[in-house]
Amino acid sequence: MTPASPREITHHVKRFETPPVPAIDAAVHAAALRRLDLLTKPLGALGRLEPLAARLCAIQGTLAPLLTAPQALVFAADHGAAERGVSAYPRAVTAQMVANFLSGGAAINALARLHEVPLWVIDAGVAASFAAHPLLVDAKVREGTRDYVVEAAMTAAECTDALDRGVAIGARAAAGGSRVLVLGEMGIGNTGSAALLMHGLTGRALDSCVGRGTGLDDAGVRRKIALLEAARARAPAVTEPRDLLREFGGYEIAMLAGCLLGGAAARCVLVVDGFTVTVAAALAARLQPAVLDYCVFAHRSAEQAHRALLQDLRVEPLLDLGMRLGEGTGALLAVPILRAAVALFTQMATFESAGVSGQSAS
């Protein structure tokens, strides 16, 4: 991807226009499932890799899918409410971790190198200035959201900007040849924002949407719930996704939702990381339900609300390794599984070509 310059994407529209997301190819999907039954293995023996392979075919509209040029996109931003201590870490850690991403020392860097997936760090709204860097995409809307306990986290124009820039980033990655977007985030306090959004989108009780984030103890979780309840009480009736984003969102979450929509509109495979990215996917799906057909949910986070949200979306993630780091680490860990599904689908011999006897009538 050529990093999008902020000068190119500062056109303001008053209302975000959701890009159209095409349906995945049902005929190719059915043909892929039929082909899987001809390969030299017992019926269904590849388990969840089989429907995954078929869906990758349907997304690309071909029985010869290619996971060309995957890119990891990590969206970072700060949250006004983080100054109130809803996280185990101070707010300055967002900028410090962005610097760590840029110098190659974070977990996501190690995984991106291992799996040969280029990494881009998108400054969606970090409360710090960064020198230009080849891996940094400056799409900053503002230096952090406002404190959602006392006012809307962002203005309507900022919300539209963040969504639009996300769409542009997804579209640009696709235009540059990437067929796979691996999506992560960084933002101290963003599980609080994600919890408020999940509550507003799903109607689940707010406390069931709240977890330990980066490592709160029980007292910390109780403080976090009280703070989020105060925020929700300020705007209790909001359920429309763009309005929820404006009241309680983060710039990285809005930009992720836009990127998911822009990537799906361009038929990219979207590899969804943990709780916060899944909230962005749930939000994008409310605007365009077809976006979920492009999403591969990579892992189940240890953040407890993630399990419930995945159930609400009726999806099962590929991995369950007890991780709760974000950054896109769970999504990157799933990339080899996508590659395996494609390799098996495209390279295995059929019973006929290999001269292997088929299953006996039982």
Place this chain on the structure above:
Amino acid sequence: MTPASPREITHHVKRFETPPVPAIDAAVHAAALRRLDLLTKPLGALGRLEPLAARLCAIQGTLAPLLTAPQALVFAADHGAAERGVSAYPRAVTAQMVANFLSGGAAINALARLHEVPLWVIDAGVAASFAAHPLLVDAKVREGTRDYVVEAAMTAAECTDALDRGVAIGARAAAGGSRVLVLGEMGIGNTGSAALLMHGLTGRALDSCVGRGTGLDDAGVRRKIALLEAARARAPAVTEPRDLLREFGGYEIAMLAGCLLGGAAARCVLVVDGFTVTVAAALAARLQPAVLDYCVFAHRSAEQAHRALLQDLRVEPLLDLGMRLGEGTGALLAVPILRAAVALFTQMATFESAGVSGQSAS
């Protein structure tokens, strides 16, 4: 690995001598866990990758572990009882699948290529002759076991031979520089043999050790249980692992158990595939409990008895993708997770080196 020629490993001993398996390094293990807490991530946020990384350190006795030259070893053999129809596939499929492995068309080939893991196919006792092939290791004990319903599956000398050859294969791979053995199997009927061994080793009811194998229907499972009950009734009191192998085993299972012991004796990481390889690991652990410290259980097979056996061994596999193919496919899928654990452990910055603020006192 230079393939072991059968001429080099046909020395007969009357009783299998278990090679000594060294303890993994407890001091390095503790040091690795301490180091994990210095890396730029919340405490424990990498979930199960953290204890995995620490164990890889302890196995190699270093805080700079290397997964050098992993090799996939697929042990194949036939089973006398398979002629009775305990599988959804005819017995000839074992040899046909070996040919498929050698020509590169099987699932394990696609995954081995993808993850750049060389594949060796070990003929432990297939009921067919193969022309010499660069990927084939001829360690054939006999063309298939005897029918365990009417007589012992193998003689004591054959059992010792199979175990010894397995030890030699593991030792030779290690001597050739491999630090990681990825273990799979192929043998029509071998889940029946594995069920009898599991029953004998664990004392669990025989029917709870039986699954659908490659795809039996309910009537097929009932026939399989009846057959295995008849076999067990012939030698109901046997519980000693080598005696169980002789009565009910397969040459591939015995050779796998030997290879696990030989690999652990040489401090290799052992990546254990599904049900049948896990039975071999349970058997090896009865001879040398320390072998389990070298085992990474890769995936939970859809074969229902596998879940119970993993519980008995008090281990949790890394993946749960509904696969039930064998060949080592689940084990190979886990290789990138091992690589990720090592990359994260060795490449991540510390809070101090990256200038990132640590966790607040809560």
